[in-house]
Amino acid sequence: MKVLVTGSAGQLGVAITRILGQDFEVVALRRTELDITDPDAVLQMARRVRPDVILNCAAYNDVDGAEDDPVTAMAVNGFAVRALATAARESAAVLVHYGTDFVFDGGVEEPYDELAVPAPMGVYGTSKLLGEWFACGAARHYVLRVESLFGGGAEAGDSDARRLGSTLDRMVDAMLAGRPVRGFTDRTVSPSYAPDVVLATRALLEADAPTGLYHCVNTGMATWFEVARFAAVSLQCESLLTPVTTDSVATRAPRPRFCALSNAKLATAGAVMPPWEDAVTRYLAARHDST
Ligand SMILES: NC(=O)c1ccc[n+]([C@@H]2O[C@H](COP(=O)([O-])OP(=O)(O)OC[C@H]3O[C@@H](n4cnc5c(N)ncnc54)[C@H](OP(=O)(O)O)[C@@H]3O)[C@@H](O)[C@H]2O)c1
Secondary structure, eight states: EEEEEESTSSHHHHHHHHHHHHEEEEEEOOOOTTTTOHHHHHHHHHHHHSSSSSEEEEOOOOHHHHHHHHHHHHIIIHHHHHHHHHHHHHHOOOOOOOOGGGGSOOSSSSOTTTSSSSOOOOOHHHHHHHHHHHTSSEEEEEEEEOOEESSTTTTTHHHHHHHHHHHHOOOOOHHHHOOOEEEEOEEEOOEEEEHHHHHHHHHHHTOOOOEEEEEEOSSSSSEEEHHHHHHHTTTGGGEEEEEOGGSSSSSSSSSSSSBBBBBBBHTTTTOOOOOOOHHHHHHHHHHHHHH
């Protein structure tokens, strides 16, 4: 299997390149090597590489920044996916695209499943929803919604990847350095451990699972405070952690408060995601081993 990875320097891109690279031919492309907002470049690259699978890890993930720069957010997260879907169709490749829980407004009390109607609260969520729709333009496509992604570079000891975008990575960095950490008690999530997302992606591809939308998160749900406390207890630094509520922090973009996702459909397709506690435990062990 030949795999073309876009946005390969990002958190998920690093994990995908490392893990799938052990068994498959992976052509990993950073933004400087392929800007996905350039439709001609995307098409030319697909013609040159002739991939079996295009894995789109490129994204504009600055949730607050997207409110100020909606054009870039829509270009990268939305319209670029149309070009990737076109390239996938032309090269008879499978397109795997990653979505987000931010397509929901959090106004529920039970985990969202794939049939739940999206209602994004800001530009970022809207742009990602547009990308989901464009991904469907590929004859064979998987749209995998991930959430609160963490651990993309930890096992490789990749400090650059660790710095990227991950709330839990930054919390653990701070705790290990003895700095105080705050965790939201009123934001509920189902975190996604990057290596587990990669294995689920691989399982879907190898099983030739039905194409479409899947929630690709670790099993279970917790508030950010509970996730942080679990890590803090493991690291024996619980005293560094303070519970706070989201209204204590001003952000430009509104955020959904309850965004647990059900991964039952993914499990039915053959990719069973371990509980988030198990994922955090493996993540901390991997970080420990890599230092
Ligand atoms: N991180 C999370 O908590 C989270 C939550 C929900 C969903 N997701 C989704 O999961 C996927 C992977 O996220 P991630 O955390 O791995 O993202 P990330 O660490 O922010 O990496 C995104 C990568 O995309 C690259 N990129 C940006 N614009 C590009 C363009 N025009 N052309 C090519 N590459 C471009 C970035 O390059 P530069 O480094 O040069 O900017 C970066 O390397 C994304 O679809 C994201 O929306 C992530």
